[in-house]
Amino acid sequence: MNQKIQKLLSHLGYASRRGIEQMILEKEVSINGKTAIIGQRINLKHPGQIMIKGQIIPIKYQKYHTKVILYNKPEGEICTKKDQKNRNTVFNRLPLLDAYRWISVGRLDINTKGLLLFTNNGNLANQLMHPKNKIEREYYIRVFGYVNNKIINILQNGVKIKTGYAAFKSIESINTRIVSKNKWFKVVLCEGKNREIRHMWKQVKCQVNRLIRIRYGNIILPKTLQPGHWMQLNTILLKNLFKLASFQE
Known part of the structure; x- marks a missing residue:
């Protein structure tokens, strides 16, 4: 072959x-x-x-199959394969592959937890991350600061950050009856720039102190999957993910 x-x-x-x-x-x-x-x-x-x-x-011949796994990243882990400071990395917990290696579909910073996808197919990873496909990422966010409808409209219309303009596709307030300076929101955006969410809220004088990714495209973080554990996507989820990324194996 x-x-x-x-x-x-x-x-x-x-x-x-x-x-x-x-x-x-x-x-x-x-x-x-x-x-x-x-x-x-x-x-x-x-x-x-x-x-x-x-x-x-090293090239080891075997019949190639695209694989994708979902990992529930805990806080405190980094998304690089090696670290000079010897910090915990997400790759230490992943299953071994015989001939290929895992590629992270985007990254989460050390203080962010939740859903992280890995694949053994570089082209699929690239398609899933490419801005042209506008694949949704959904997060739970806890924010410290004053937030009203005007602030929410500003964030949905777009704010200027270091990498350009960024906007949330949707923002939904959670637990609105609880009186607290810390407020929870569920947000959706269609790109994944470095620390983008934190920078966006900073522009409206708010601080993100909890950030959890719960969805990437059609893949939802299962409530039963414990932090530091992974699961392999089944055929149906894979096919839907391929379609979302305009990917053909």
Whole structure:
């Protein structure tokens, strides 16, 4: 079985397909000591020696199936594979893969908990994160500060943050009868920039002190899934997720 080099390395999780193509153009990928060419086909049973930036890439042949798992991230874990400060990382709790590696579909900061998706398919991860697909992310948020209808309208119409303008698709107040300076909201937005939600509320002089992601597209965080645990998506959920991301395996 043969496969194009950029598709193979993308499936292995080293970058998106376009990212691999850029690496090839910059002569960072080699096959048996020779610079790789975009579209070059690799025999999966006898791939030879493939290297990225001088690092040998292990290729183990097996029939490829796209997998997606849902992880309930606790607070205090980071979303990188390695950390110089030796902090806990979400990847330490994930199941091992024989030939591929898990790719995080976006990230949650160290103080955010809740739903995090992982896949072994780099192209799917890229499609799920791409702004053009406008896939919804839903969160529970606890906010400290004064919030009225005017503030909510401002956040839904859009506020300027460091990365540009950002707006919530919807904001729903929770437990409105409870009198407290801390208020809970359920919000939906269709992108996932770094600390975007916290920056948005900061622009209206409010502070987010709890942030929990409960949904990504059609995938909802099960109440029975404990923090630090994962579950694999079934065929029906996978098909619906593929459709949402305009993805074909």
